[in-house]
Amino acid sequence: MTDPQIAILMLAIFIGLVFLGFPIAFTLMALGIAFGYYAYFDPSRMWRAFNRLDDTASWWDSTSLWLEGLYNNRIFDLFVNQTYTVISNEVLTAIPLFLFMGYVVERANIVDKLFSTLALATRNIPGSMGVAALLTCALFATATGIVGAVVTLMGLLALPQMLKSRYDNSFASGIICAGGTLGILIPPSIMLIVYAAASGVSIVRLYAAALLPGFTLVGLYLIYIFGRALINPKLAPKPSKDELPEVPLAQMLWMLVTSFLPLALLILSVLGSILFGLATPTEAASIGALGGMVLAIAYRAMTFQRLRESVYLTVRTTAMVCWLFVGSYTFSAVFSYLGGETVIAEFVQGLDLTPIQFLLIAQLIIFLLGWPLEWSEIIIIFVPIFLPLLPIFGIDPLFFGVLVALNLQTSFLTPPMAMSAYYLKGIAPPQIRLTEIFRGVLPYCAMVLIAMVLMYQFPEIVFALPDAFYGSR
Incomplete structure (x- = not known):
């Protein structure tokens, strides 16, 4: 599937979940993060963390580096920035x-x-x-x-x-x-x-x-x-x-x-x-x-x-x-980035x-x-x-x-x-x-x-x- 098709699929899933009675705000956040993980996925960012693993690393260090690799995606930065934007919006105050x-x-x-x-x-x-x-x-x-x-x-x-x-x-x-x-x-x-x-x-x-x-x-x-x-x-x-x-x-x-x-x-x-x-x-x-x-x-x-x-x-x-x-x-933001x-x-x-x-x-x-x-x-x-x-x-x-x-x-x-x-x-x-x-x-x-x-x-x-x-x- 192309990115625009995935964006339309994202919108269709959201509408379906809304009619099934899922909480709208958290459905939006979940779909935004899930599809955003795909949209902003950069293998090089993940492998930079994974390449720091070696045979002498402890279980804790290995787990931390794996998690760092999994979370090394710009969608999480976007989510934090959007939250701050809403909180600091003077109109919404x-x-x-x-x-x-x-x-x-x-x-x-x-x-x-x-x-x-x-x-x-x-x-x-x-x-x-x-x-x-x-x-x-x-x-x-x-x-x-x-x-x-x-x-x-x-x-x-x-x-x-x-x-x-x-x-x-x-x-x-x-x-x-x-x-x-x-x-x-x-x-x-x-x-x-x-x-x-x-x-x-x-x-x-x-x-x-x-x-x-x-x-x-x-x-x-x-x-x-x-x-x-x-x-x-x-x-x-x-x-x-x-x-x-x-x-x-x-x-x-x-x-x-x-x-x-x-x-x-x-x-x-x-x-x-x-x-x-x-x-x-x-x-x-x-x-x-x-x-x-x-x-x-x-x-x-x-x-x-x-x-x-x-x-x-x-x-x-x-x-x-x-x-x-x-x-x-x-x-x-994710919908637009994918071309929806x-x-x-x-x-x-x-x-x-x-x-x-x-x-x-x-x-x-x-x-x-x-x-x-x-x-x-x-x-x-x-x-x-x-x-x-x-x-x-x-x-x-x-x-x-x-x-x-x-x-x-x-x-x-x-x-x-x-x-x-x-x-x-x-x-x-x-x-x-x-x-x-x-x-x-x-x-x-x-x-x-x-x-x-x-x-x-x-x-x-x-x-x-x-x-x-x-x-x-």
């Missing part, structure tokens, strides 16, 4: 800080007050509780970026309230599932940080580029909720005065100041300091982590147990992402695709990968395969990254692998069937597709803010 901010905010009892206040503030519009739930999800998802945490917490807080107000099961479930995924797209998104580290795109420009698409998607969701409730009021009956009583304007403003404003200011201060160049993403993330702790203390929700849980979850998630990067960097990237590039060029056709195929592949894999695995492992092809078709990696972030919304919402639906089913009342949740999330997949079409047709939705803030491409 922001991940644990943003994660810590999210976990602290999640445990600070802010969300229940926020949802109650927004439900009261919007009580006179159709689908008021649904609108309040989506806005709460959007704000909370932006602060945390953790889909499972947002869907679970909002499922415990908002879903019972909507069901008590006689909301349709599917309609209420779809709102929470769709709203919980928004943190993947809206800055300060952890997914965008990971994409920036994998692609080399400026995280500052990426955050600016994702703002308008994120707001566009939220707007489409709100239009759908409002429109469905207006056309069919039985889906979302107007709450009675017993369920949501009238409150004086002064009291409502005070409730908004104490519930909505602190979290909004925290997010805006973090995001604003990045976009306006006042702080690097890592510095802004540290401000956000401190601000999250201050909020938790102000709401009298900071305890040692909650702090310990936040630290533990932060360390666990950060370690997962970092080991994925180590494995992916090692695997991709060249084979894929030549194959795609031979298809004679237009840029739009390439984008559609790439997004379809990412959409299908979203069923069995998490977003982190897709961004770290598979998106780098597409990145070398972008210059061939004249596609800006910034535009491609925002498209991927939009596309990954559907991976959490599309049956039968809609993880957002499974998160909600795990904590929903027994009368909520999984099929009802699936039926509720499907319209939001259509909203995501509409948003992607809008980006295809009007690319300035992506480029307007980064060009205005930091100059044209």
Whole structure:
């Protein structure tokens, strides 16, 4: 077999092992080292160690020299260097800080007050509780970026309230599932940080580029909720005065100041300091982590147990992402050295695709990968395969990254692998069937597709803010 054929075999074995359920990070490292040993094998390096053996050598010296000969391969140097590269990557340093901010905010009892206040503030519009739930999800998802945490917490807080107000099961479930995924797209998104580290795109420009698409998607969701409730009021009956009583304007403003404003200011201060160049993403993330702790203390929700849980979850998630990067960097370096990237590039060029056709195929592949894999695995492992092809078709990696972030919304919402639906089913009342949740999330997949079409047709939705803030491409 030729080296490029071995590279394709390496990729095929990896995909097969993933579908068999092997741990992805360690599978990447194992395959990278195993195939890298072949790729970088140099007999002269081994024999230099073996030739130092003689008949008078002790058993220990002989064993040491044999091991030195076996390990005298550049793949081990590559693995160590890639590990150091990941650990010293300044972009990735922001991940644990943003994660810590999210976990602290999640445990600070802010969300229940926020949802109650927004439900009261919007009580006179159709689908008021649904609108309040989506806005709460959007704000909370932006602060945390953790889909499972947002869907679970909002499922415990908002879903019972909507069901008590006689909301349709599917309609209420779809709102929470769709709203919980928004943190993947809206800055300060952890997914965008990971994409920036994998692609080399400026995280500052990426955050600016994702703002308008994120707001566009939220707007489409709100239009759908409002429109469905207006056309069919039985889906979302107007709450009675017993369920949501009238409150004086002064009291409502005070409730908004104490519930909505602190979290909004925290997010805006973090995001604003990045976009306006006042702080690097890592510095802004540290401000956000401190601000999250201050909020938790102000709401009298900071305890040692909650702090310990936040630290533990932060360390666990950060370690997962970092080991994925180590494995992916090692695997991709060997794959490229063997000529795998060249084979894929030549194959795609031979298809004679237009840029739009390439984008559609790439997004379809990412959409299908979203069923069995998490977003982190897709961004770290598979998106780098597409990145070398972008210059061939004249596609800006910034535009491609925002498209991927939009596309990954559907991976959490599309049956039968809609993880957002499974998160909600795990904590929903027994009368909520999984099929009802699936039926509720499907319209939001259509909203995501509409948003992607809008980006295809009007690319300035992506480029307007980064060009205005930091100059044209």
